[in-house]
Amino acid sequence: MTLTKPNQQLRRDLKETAALLKWSGVDLMKMAVRLSEAGLESDAMELLTSISGFPDVEDKLAGYAEGVKAGRILRT
Template sequence: MPLAKPNPQLRREVKAIAFNLEQSCVDLGKLSEKLSDADAIALMGLVGTLYEEADRLVAYADEVRDQRITRAKPE
């Protein structure tokens, strides 16, 4: 059964946000190379958290695809 029109858009938006988070993590990882060891470790902890959040968004996008999460039509 195809997704209702608002749902593919929601899935694309959620996946795009996840991708942007992952790209930010890559950039922060490169930035951490220029920091002191303590600061780099702290930053990489934050990056790990952001990767986890990106993974969660990808899972939400899969739920949209499987129609377990849907976007209602505007009233």
């Protein structure tokens, strides 16, 4: 199935957002390690708690992108 231009853009946007979220999580994890090494364990734990949901949201966005590709989700 060929995607329309708006649906191609939607799929690209979803994939880009998922990738950005993934790399933001990586960067924030590095920051949490540095905070912990600096003796700020409670701040590190707060940061880890904040980013703990990132993988689930990444998977959800990837699933939406696949739904667009399969034609189950359409931009009108």
